[in-house]
Amino acid sequence: MSGFPASAAMARALDEARAAALRGEVPVGAAIVAGDGTIVAAAGNRTQELNDPTAHAEILAIRAACARIGDQRLVGHSLFVTLEPCAMCAAAIANARIARLIYGASDPKSGGVEHGARVFSHPQCHHAPEVVGGIAETQAAALLRTFFAARRLR
């Protein structure tokens, strides 16, 4: 998978992750790209700011993209996110019928794609996107490491 180019969308997701860190949020960012390559939505984690445990970057980006295109299904769209989605976000990606999921760092602790619930691997999941992991992994993981190291020092 290392040959897959770190795209403008993943660069945007990383920007959203950095902006989240500056707000004191766990630095995860996401961007959604339409079939024609347009970035239709991007968001960073805002759980603290919004007092909303569902306000992960992926959920906010999905809601924004759906609002923008006026459809609850993002057929043909790709979601780029800096960290392996948790089970909540993975299932939201399935519910939104997103065609392709591209993520950065793997998340053995809380991930729900290649770890734990492995949301896409059950018949109760009615749509499984194509999944590409490890894109811009180094930058994404470094952002998280720096953030949590700084919090431990406080």
Next chain:
Amino acid sequence: MSGFPASAAMARALDEARAAALRGEVPVGAAIVAGDGTIVAAAGNRTQELNDPTAHAEILAIRAACARIGDQRLVGHSLFVTLEPCAMCAAAIANARIARLIYGASDPKSGGVEHGARVFSHPQCHHAPEVVGGIAETQAAALLRTFFAARRLR
């Protein structure tokens, strides 16, 4: 589990499910109850109305309850829902640190609690609520059956 009383909260969840059906939404309803027995939020499914694949009853109720109490964690709260939560909602319940999940009908097709992803059963899930299923199951399942039967006739 059949001795567990169908409470006012489940009655409220059923009301929300009926109201969802009248809006043309899949009839699922949820209510969240604080430790003192107060219903702090209730919602029905609004995915069609809001063009939002995350707007399941549970997610809307969690977001409303968190906004009301000003906290992203619903410690000590119970969530009542008419249908077994999907993986997205189960993981949101875990993320919100809800103490107890009480649901009506089992959902072998899309459920993520006792089926498929079994979200609460993995170490990547950092909080597992107490789970009670089969409460008001007959009414909850009848609502769904009636709704889908009517849709097939159209």
